[in-house]
Amino acid sequence: MSQDGIDLETSVGYLLKEASSALRAAMEAVLRPLGMTVTHYSCLELLSQRPGLSNSELARGAFVTRQSMNVLLQALERDGYVTRPVEARVGKVLPTQLTPRGRHSLEKATAAVRSVEVRMLSGMTREEQAAASGMLRSIVQSLRTTEGSEQQG
Amino acid sequence: MSQDGIDLETSVGYLLKEASSALRAAMEAVLRPLGMTVTHYSCLELLSQRPGLSNSELARGAFVTRQSMNVLLQALERDGYVTRPVEARVGKVLPTQLTPRGRHSLEKATAAVRSVEVRMLSGMTREEQAAASGMLRSIVQSLRTTEGSEQQG
DNA sequence: TGACTCATGTCAGAAGTCTGACATACGGTT
DNA sequence: AACCGTATGTCAGACTTCTGACATGAGTCA
Numbered sequence A, B: 001m002s003q004d005g006i007d008l009e010t011s012v013g014y015l016l017k018e019a020s021s022a023l024r025a026a027m028e029a030v031l032r033p034l035g036m037t038v039t040h041y042s043c044l045e046l047l048s049q050r051p052g053l054s055n056s057e058l059a060r061g062a063f064v065t066r067q068s069m070n071v072l073l074q075a076l077e078r079d080g081y082v083t084r085p086v087e088a089r090v091g092k093v094l095p096t097q098l099t100p101r102g103r104h105s106l107e108k109a110t111a112a113v114r115s116v117e118v119r120m121l122s123g124m125t126r127e128e129q130a131a132a133s134g135m136l137r138s139i140v141q142s143l144r145t146t147e148g149s150e151q152q153g
Numbered sequence C: 001t002g003a004c005t006c007a008t009g010t011c012a013g014a015a016g017t018c019t020g021a022c023a024t025a026c027g028g029t030t
Numbered sequence D: 001a002a003c004c005g006t007a008t009g010t011c012a013g014a015c016t017t018c019t020g021a022c023a024t025g026a027g028t029c030a
Helices: A012-034 A038-049 A055-062 A066-078 A100-120 A126-144 B012-034 B038-049 B055-062 B066-078 B100-120 B126-144
Strands: none
Touching: A012 A038, A012 A100, A012 B012, A012 B100, A012 B126, A038 A055, A038 A066, A038 A100, A055 A066, A100 B012, A100 B126, A126 B012, A126 B100, A126 B126, B012 B038, B012 B100, B038 B055, B038 B066, B038 B100, B055 B066
16 A cells, blocks of 8 residues: 555646646637637537548547537537538438638637647647657557457456 | 648647547546546545545646536535535635545545556656656646636736 | 448437636735 | 635536437448
8 A cells, every 4th residue: 555546746647637637728718709619619620621521520539429529510500610411422421511601710719729739839849749749649549459348348 | 721720630739638538538437337437536536645635626636616526525425435524624625534435435446547547658668657747747837827818808 | 132230310318517606714905 | 903805615507528329321241
């Protein structure tokens, strides 16, 4: 019991959560004046870079369930930010597109979010940023391996 | 429009969210069989390492609002995992303590979470882990600076 | 062709978290 | 002492996200 708990001050997991929480809070702060949430923005940004993504693909990209993304997409469609075909051309997949209004709304949000990212990286050199990316990728990779397979049986 | 959006594949912010999401999912997977959520566990772990924390302090430590933590604490108190004095000795602060039952429940959870953290760090050397900690701390520091002060006016 | 598996879109209900608001208590200032 | 800004605990309502469930369609295999 010398090391009974996970030392929160040193734990990479805790620091990861702290950093992610700080980033989310900062994004919320700059997106709120634009009437946009983080998931809302993530969805639009994904559609901007990869037009035609389906509901499920957007959900995976924004790290929410497809049910949650569905709720959001219906609201975005209702408000005219995105469009989806009424019927699927193949299977059940409904490719989503950004409307001009959605694109316009995204512009300001992207600028705001970029300012946050710039601030976040302000104290790091290019090399450190590259190292950070590699490290985060490594973490994702490690966690994906045998993900829950021991528990899910 | 050559760099109109934030390239999600390269963005440190996106990778940070992805890593944090993967960590959370992995933690949820191992905590679910124990009937425990991540916030639930965080609260207990915080109390184990720093007995007597108040509701607001626990909220900050678990990265939720004090209202959310209050809801959780009431449930934990009702179920006998923690105790709080009925009246504050000084101010309104109610120092929270882990009960034996809470401590016992935490033991299994800590082991489960530690296995996740071990898996997360499996591909990294000690030096890389230290570098990761430093980098995450740097990010938190940068984001805290002038946090929302431009927007909150 | 038929059965099976997998992925998708969607609905409904439950759970967690958030914002807004209020009363209370401390600390420093006047 | 009186005031003011800050922090805390708490209640209430709303929002977001989740889990559970169902039907549909593609792909595989016998």
